Amino acid sequence: MFKRITSLLSGGTTSSKLSREAQTELLTSLAVMAWFVEAKDPYTGGHLWRVSQYAKLMAKHQGFSDIDVARVGLGGFLHDIGKVSIEDQILRKPDSLTDDEFSIIKTHPSNGARLLAAHPLSDLVIKSVELHHERPDGQGYPFGLTKADIPVEAAIIGVADAFDAMTSARPYRSPIPKEKALDILRQNSGRQFDSHWVDVMLQLENEGLLDLIIMHSADGIPLHECPSCGPVVTQPSDANESDLIACPLCNAQMQLVKSDDGWSAQPTGHYVDAVSNQPREDSALIQRFIAQTVVPLTQS
Known part of the structure; x- marks a missing residue:
């Protein structure tokens, strides 16, 4: 069954008509846009990377071809790109959404497709x-599609x-333990x-x-928790020990420390100004991700 599905995923695409360089440039522009959309919400740092990684693991586990693993992973990284149209106050709201606000959130898949x-x-x-x-x-x-009409890549990413x-973490709750989250998946x-x-x-x-x-934002790089307000703080994937990072919400500064147990972030007691703490894309992460994606696609 999955051999048939992956052959459908690998069906003729525009990508086969473009050079590797052109695909790299086009996909990089999309990944940077998706990264900045994610940065609109201080609680979702690393979400795109994690969804992409989970999706690729699932596809690999089921024997998908390299090109289809790459496509599923790319879809995972870009799945929320339609949230560019959602107002920040809705994405960052610390309380439950109203029905109207949730209706706005529900527009992001269609907006992304457009x-x-x-x-x-x-x-x-798409x-x-x-x-x-x-x-x-x-x-x-x-x-309101039912199972038979939902494409396999969308089901995986869902x-x-x-x-x-x-x-x-979310503005209104702490992370749910892994075991409970898996149980919720099982129940539903x-x-x-x-x-x-x-x-x-x-x-x-x-x-x-x-x-x-x-709770990672890249391979081997954990999310850090702001000691002042709680949101997760992402660490650039090419950061060095003693580099400074800051909370995207309250601007509290932290210094990176690396030990045998991995990375941690220690508060400095200082706050940075909001202008200097504007989001900057993780170029190293995006470049690695795109390189891992484009090579399989261009070998099809």
């Missing part, structure tokens, strides 16, 4: 972007996205989440692979 529609490489990811909130029971959005949302298997991909996530946990991603 944003990508004219892009030369939209066929690689289903992941537009349909990752559809549900097997037909209660998802934007179209599980990965939900798992990361549950195990990450076949209704909110595709049952096959829930089972794959459970298998990945049994193999000890999820802990390498949970």
